Amino acid sequence: MKDTKDIRTALRAQHIETPSWAFGNSGTRFKVFPRQGVPRDPYEKLADAAQVHRYTGVAPTVALHIPWDKVADYADLARHAREHGVGIGAINSNVFQDDDYMLGSVTNPDPKVRRKALDHLLECVDIMDATGSDTLKLWFSDGTNYPGQDDIRARQDRLAEALAAVYDRLGDDQRFLLEYKLFEPAFYVTDVPDWGTAYAHCLKLGPKAQVVVDTGHHAPGTNIEFIVAFLLREGKLGGFDFNSRFYADDDLMVGAADPFQLFRIMFEVVGGGGLGPHVAFMLDQCHNIEPKIPGQIRSVMNVQEATAKALLVDREALGAAQAEGDVLGANAVLMDAYDTDVRPLLAEVRGEMGLDPNPMAAYRRSGYFEKIAAERVGGTQAGWGA
Numbered sequence: 001m002k003d004t005k006d007i008r009t010a011l012r013a014q015h016i017e018t019p020s021w022a023f024g025n026s027g028t029r030f031k032v033f034p035r036q037g038v039p040r041d042p043y044e045k046l047a048d049a050a051q052v053h054r055y056t057g058v059a060p061t062v063a064l065h066i067p068w069d070k071v072a073d074y075a076d077l078a079r080h081a082r083e084h085g086v087g088i089g090a091i092n093s094n095v096f097q098d099d100d101y102m103l104g105s106v107t108n109p110d111p112k113v114r115r116k117a118l119d120h121l122l123e124c125v126d127i128m129d130a131t132g133s134d135t136l137k138l139w140f141s142d143g144t145n146y147p148g149q150d151d152i153r154a155r156q157d158r159l160a161e162a163l164a165a166v167y168d169r170l171g172d173d174q175r176f177l178l179e180y181k182l183f184e185p186a187f188y189v190t191d192v193p194d195w196g197t198a199y200a201h202c203l204k205l206g207p208k209a210q211v212v213v214d215t216g217h218h219a220p221g222t223n224i225e226f227i228v229a230f231l232l233r234e235g236k237l238g239g240f241d242f243n244s245r246f247y248a249d250d251d252l253m254v255g256a257a258d259p260f261q262l263f264r265i266m267f268e269v270v271g272g273g274g275l276g277p278h279v280a281f282m283l284d285q286c287h288n289i290e291p292k293i294p295g296q297i298r299s300v301m302n303v304q305e306a307t308a309k310a311l312l313v314d315r316e317a318l319g320a321a322q323a324e325g326d327v328l329g330a331n332a333v334l335m336d337a338y339d340t341d342v343r344p345l346l347a348e349v350r351g352e353m354g355l356d357p358n359p360m361a362a363y364r365r366s367g368y369f370e371k372i373a374a375e376r377v378g379g380t381q382a383g384w385g386a
């Protein structure tokens, strides 16, 4: 049996960031089902996120989405987070929900709208300063629906101009992550549709601009692990928005639809030296039909399991098989690790961290859900978009 000391050390140090919006109500354009005990404000969202950390021990930061998490005093929100044992993670900008953004935000043909969008992005950096966050996440819904609707090159110029202005505003210890998405809401041209576009813009700007890989933002069949390996090699992988999908940007629990893909991604992360604080492992998910806190706990555990399997790969044996051109042997080394039941190993790791070996059961026993369901009566429940 392999000595797992180093693996356990790496698993104890893992850091998975939860998104504030996962705790609010969410749904599809057909229906949002309200749930009992859902937070009414960002303070309650952070309290719920703290539960995920409490039982998993590896989710110590929470991403905010502005203006969904707009508060009067961000330093106070950060203090509240600390009191609950968590910190503020990435600040996610939102330039996709105002009427003004119908034809785009930073790539809009109207300079007034572009200015408004840029001001929001700069405000997000102010919020980073106030909360101590070091990461800004940029996703643009910008694009066009019809050929000829706008000039593709001019939109790239406008994008580059906005990104440069944000880059210049970043402090020495801050960075932005540029997120790409194949399509939706734009259907013809999306201004940042793929990793190549995001990479090219980031490369031009410098080391404080990196690419974030949202696992749901690719065409079916895309080899995401190749993208991960490439970006890591170039020092341009800033982080992940983890989720899983069957069809498009489904935002399901990471590792639920395709645990093997998650393993393959984590295998490249481990091999490329990406398992550390310089790569942000964030969840970007919505729990439309499942309870939210357990949904997040399950997701964190799925990432842990994929990571444990990736760490278990016998790299020496793999390298030897690869060098010999032993195709089946090399594949078998990888599959041996994937086929290992890592749940006992993770239970041991949790024991070492002073946690219950079964986070889901521990949360259920805690009575937290019954408490919030009883207490959070009245007010307006938070939802995707609020």
Ligand code: PSV
Pocket (backbone or CB within 6 Å): 021, 092, 093, 139, 179, 181, 214, 241, 249, 284
């Ligand atoms: C866009 O689909 C996205 O992945 C971006 O990260 C947004 O900020 C997030 O979803 C909103 O849920």
Ligand code: MN
Pocket (backbone or CB within 6 Å): 139, 179, 214, 241, 284
């Ligand atoms: Mn995302």
